[in-house]
Amino acid sequence: MKSQLPKRKRGVILTYRGWQRLQRAQRQSEMEDNNGVPYTLEQIGERTQMSPNTIAKVQRRQAAVDRQSLESYFSTFNLTLNVDDYTQPDSNESESRSSIMVKGYVPLNSPFYIERPPIEQLCDEAILQPGALIRIKAPKQMGKTSLMVRILDEAITQDFKTVTLSLQLADADLFTTLSQFLRWFCAVVTRRLELPNRLNEYWDEVFGSNYNCTDYFENYLLAEIDRPVVLALDEVDVVFNYPKIATDFFGLLRTWYQKAKYPEQSSMIWQKLRLIIVHSTEVYIPLNVNQSPFNVGLSIDLPEFTPLQVQDLATRHQLDWKTEEVERLMELIGGNPYLVHIALYHISGKDITLEQLLATATSENGIYRDYLRRQLWNVQQYPDLVTALTRVVMSPTPVKLDPIQGFKLHSMGLVRFVNGQVVPSWDLYRRYFSEHLSQLQLNLLQEHRLATIVSINVVELAEMMGTDPEETQNLLYQNFQFITQLGQQYEGQILKSTGDGLLIYFPSTINAVNCAQEIQLAFRKIAEGTTEPILTYRIGIHLGDVIFNCIDVTGPGVNIATRLQAEIAPGDICISQVVYDAVKSYLPLLPIEIKQEQFEGIEEPMPLYQLTF
Structure with a gap:
């Protein structure tokens, strides 16, 4: 009897790990052999002896290809194909389950993505609109990226070009100046669009970074692409840590959105661009309402899963759960998508039972420990x-x-x-x-420490709360977050909020003074550019003895700094003689002595100074 030849297997698909390895190696080759310009499908085909169609299948990771094709692709970039670089098409479910744990988002081909109507439909419809802007906000690991990749997939089906950029990829050094950050931003988008880098032709410092960036997009990137471009910006929270850059960058995005609405010829170019902005936290920087991209377009605030959605997900994990099991799990973790996915992953894999999970969830060996x-x-x-x-x-x-x-x-x-x-x-x-x-x-003990304390207080908060409490509270929240982020840049640490003010500790007196000046300058800039009601602040700075304990921070340093801010006009800074003596040799200050004040525990009256800046 003639033996039958084995049936040809259906092929394999790159795993996420394999795709990462291949991308890194290909980028390295582009830098070394192609002047940093991304290879086209045709160029890769010449190097791998594969058709552009097969290469596209490999890169999309949705359709199977021969294992030999993957080996050829990998070897072209000096890689050896490993068993964990690919998977069988019929093992997509296993890949999807494990990739939730690895990637942190639910892949497109996963059966475990739970829709939260009508969000997906609204986003799919919005991304088709010329000049669209979609903002997705929720705490971390609530499914923002999973939603984003599905919006991008819808755009791809419409033959749109898509660019995804996580701002976590930006090194801290890039935030030194706005020009440096925007040049990096433009360079990355250029590479993702597979276009040559022509930044030097369009960048002229005479015009300023915002103009240069806008000109580069309008007259080069968008002009070169003959179809809509979706630019998805993930983890934009990173920029909140750099308030100066954030104010300009987010104002720039708002301008681009508005350009698509202008009744002029260039609006056709800007209608090609559709923006997706993804962030985890509230907008902490004090943006002018007319310069913010966070109050226009489609705003999506992702909710938790409902009990029915949790039960649906359990069923997809082949768990025969009734209402009782769903309720018991949700009493512990609610409908947090990430925590629910992790629980069902381990329970369906028989790593743990529901009873064991409930008993050990907070232990050092529990599934939620990390x-x-x-x-x-x-x-x-x-x-x-x-x-x-x-x-x-x-x-x-x-x-x-x-x-x-x-x-x-x-x-x-x-x-x-x-x-x-x-x-x-x-x-x-x-x-x-x-x-x-x-x-x-x-474990915290009471400790005395010589510290520089910055006391910041809002002026006439009670009056503004009486006029519009909700808007004032939101504005106060945004301002305090901006102050916090700026303080951290100068190595400051928020000690406590006093309701209408903040106390900030600085190891360096020089940093404290510089930070205080930056704060007041930023709010002056906001005030000059808006007719909307704003909050103004007084700031006092003193270097003295501070008592730290587990529930509060007190002492002469705190008391004097708090009194100093009350001695100054709104929008100004008052420093003590001790602070002035500590920084006068290092900072170009022109202080004005306003008075001498007697403080408890200090024998002689202390001169107080108003900073001019």
């Missing part, structure tokens, strides 16, 4: 949040927090609001943080 450690680390960066969250998780009833602290914790996904008060989002956070934060505070 996630909870990251959240704890994030909270520890803000001492005022440690105290605030400790109050929330230790209280059996809702807690009224300072609005700024409440919004911060809500942005992190740790708390939710109930009738204006705050409770832990879910039992997982109450159990974990009640243990770890209480232990953390027990």
Whole structure:
């Protein structure tokens, strides 16, 4: 009997890991052999002896190709194809399950993506509109990137060009100047569009960075592409850490959005561009309402999964769950998409039972250990949040927090609001943080330290709250976040919020003075460019003895800094003689002595100075 030849297998598909390896090697080759210009499909075909169609299949990772084709592609870029670089088409489900754990988002071909109607439909319709802008906001790991890749997939089906750029890829050095950041931004988009880099032809410092960037997009990038271009900016929160650059960059995006609406010839070019902006936190920088891209276009605030959606996902994991199991899991973690995915992944894989998960969720060996450690680390960066969250998780009833602290914790996904008060989002956070934060505070001892304290207070807050409390509270929140981010750039640390003010500790007195000047200059710039109501601030700075303990910061340094800000006019800075003596040899200050003041514990009256800047 003649033996039958084995049937030809259907081929293989690149895994995410394999795609990453191939992309890195191809980029390296482009830098070394092609002057940094991305290879076209035809160029890759010449190097690999593969057709452009096969290359496109490999890159899209949706249709199977021969294993030999993958080996040829890899060997062209000096790589050896490993077994974990590819998968069989019929193992997509296994790949999808594991890739949720690896990628942090749900792949396009995964059966585990849960739609949250009508969000997907709204986004698909919006991206087709000329000059569209879609903003996706939610705490981390709520499904923002999973939604973004589906919007991009819809754009691809319409034959749009797509560019995805995570701003986490930007090195910190790139944020030194606006010009440096925007040149990097343009260069990356150029490469992703597979066009030659022509920045030097379009960049003239005489015109300024915003103009140069706009000119480069309008007269080169968008002009070269004969179809719509979707630019998806992920992790834009990174830019919030650099308020000066953020103000200009986000104002630039708003201008581009508006250009598509202008009744002029160039609007046709800008209608090609569709923007997707993805961020995790509230907008902390004080943007002029007419210069912000965060109040135009389609705004998507991703909600948690509902019980029906959790049950649907359990069914897709081949779990025969009823309402009882869904409710028990959601009492622990709510409808947080990432936490739900992780739970069902381990339960369906028989790594753990639901009962075991509920019992060990907050332990050092639990399935959420890495996630909870990251959240704890994030909270520890803000001492005022440690105290605030400790109050929330230790209280059996809702807690009224300072609005700024409440919004911060809500942005992190740790708390939710109930009738204006705050409770832990879910039992997982109450159990974990009640243990770890209480232990953390027990470990903190009272400490005396010589420190530079900056006291910042809002002027006439009560009057503005009486006129428009909601708008004023939102504005105060944004301003305080801007001040926090700017303070961190100067190595400052927020000690606490006083409701209408902030106390910031600086190891360096020079940094404290520089930061205070930057804060007041930024708010002056905002005031000059708007007719909307704004908040103004007084700032006092003193170098003195400060007492740190687990629940508060006190001492002469705090008391004097607080009194100094009350001695100055709105929008100005008052420094003590001690501060002036510490910085006068290093900073070009022109202080004006305004008075001498007697302070408790100091024998002689102390001269006070107003800074001019």
